[in-house]
Amino acid sequence: MANACCGISPMHVRILVLVGLAFVTHAAPFDFEDHGELFFVQSRAHFQARRAASSEDGVCMQIEDVELARPIRDVLAEHPGEDGWCIFGALGIWASKCAVARRSGSMVGFAAMGDAMYSRYLPVPKLMGPKRVQLPGGSQITIRDHIYPFDDLYCYAMGWYGLDRYQAVHNITYAEEVSKQSCGSLEKSYQNISMKEMMDRADSDAAELAWKVWSASPLPEVSQSLIDGMRLHAAAKCALSNGHGAICDVANCAERGCLLPEGTVGYTLRGECASVV
Numbered sequence: 001m002a003n004a005c006c007g008i009s010p011m012h013v014r015i016l017v018l019v020g021l022a023f024v025t026h027a028a029p030f031d032f033e034d035h036g037e038l039f040f041v042q043s044r045a046h047f048q049a050r051r052a053a054s055s056e057d058g059v060c061m062q063i064e065d066v067e068l069a070r071p072i073r074d075v076l077a078e079h080p081g082e083d084g085w086c087i088f089g090a091l092g093i094w095a096s097k098c099a100v101a102r103r104s105g106s107m108v109g110f111a112a113m114g115d116a117m118y119s120r121y122l123p124v125p126k127l128m129g130p131k132r133v134q135l136p137g138g139s140q141i142t143i144r145d146h147i148y149p150f151d152d153l154y155c156y157a158m159g160w161y162g163l164d165r166y167q168a169v170h171n172i173t174y175a176e177e178v179s180k181q182s183c184g185s186l187e188k189s190y191q192n193i194s195m196k197e198m199m200d201r202a203d204s205d206a207a208e209l210a211w212k213v214w215s216a217s218p219l220p221e222v223s224q225s226l227i228d229g230m231r232l233h234a235a236a237k238c239a240l241s242n243g244h245g246a247i248c249d250v251a252n253c254a255e256r257g258c259l260l261p262e263g264t265v266g267y268t269l270r271g272e273c274a275s276v277v
């Protein structure tokens with residue numbers, strides 16, 4: 001039921017982004033040619049920009065639409081020995097650079113790439129005020145990323161804001177252990193997940209969450225379905241790793257932010273958490 005809720009679409013998110021940027025007075029000019037990079041962790045925005053295949057660059061092959069709709073594990077089974085991130089590397093740097101990182105055994109470059117993306121807007125602190133959201137089960141977090149709040153909810157819901165941040169970026173064994181723990185509980189329920197399902201869901205979840213973060217409500221509620229969407233997202237990333245090895249999002253979350261008192265997400269690029277790259 002992607003995009004069914006609230007009648008908002010990724011296009012609306014982009015409009016929200018534009019409106020938001022109108023508030024930014026001291027920011028560097030925003031390069032909309034590159035705006036897809038902002039969404040690199042989750043979205044299909046890169047989808048148009050498929051690259052020439054080069055496994056050096058983490059793009060093992062071109063990927064057809066029909067492959068996107070098939071269970072990830074079935075696609076991987078046809079390419080034994082290839083990393084799923086590389087098989088789907090043409091979808092964007094969130095996949096290809098992860099393949100490169102995994103091959104090199106270091107997450108540092110991937111985490112630094114996150115900084116480069118977020119640096120386009122996250123250091124501007126006064127875009128809009130903090131937004132506290134109510135999560136199912138009673139906890140609350142404060143999000144101050146009004147452009148792509150998905151990453152805060154995702155990192156938080158997966159427990160990846162609560163890690164040893166240095167180890168998550170610098171110790172691949174640690175990142176693998178965290179990934180394994182996160183993936184273990186997801187594998188059964190999302191056995192047949194496809195890339196299309198993940199991308200469609202990321203689009204609709206990103207839109208729904210942005211809508212909440214931008215809403216006038218003092219304490220918007222994040223639905224269980226949104227939390228489930230975060231788990232679905234992680235499950236697809238787990239499937240890409242064939243259930244083994246590090247998921248690069250772990251390192252990205254570790255570098256992106258940390259939890260400050262009272263559930264406020266702190267941002268490395270605002271000097272609120274130490275950089276660990």
Ligand SMILES: *[C@@H]1O[C@H](CO)[C@@H](O)[C@H](O)[C@H]1NC(C)=O
Binds near residue numbers: 167171173174
């Ligand atoms: C890396 O992580 C593993 C697993 O958590 C741990 O046993 C090991 O001591 C860590 N290595 C270093 C150098 O910290």
Ligand SMILES: *[C@@H]1O[C@H](CO)[C@@H](O)[C@H](O)[C@H]1NC(C)=O
Binds near residue numbers: 189192
């Ligand atoms: C995955 O698909 C197989 C058949 O291809 C089916 O037996 C199984 O129940 C499915 N798993 C889930 C969790 O939907």
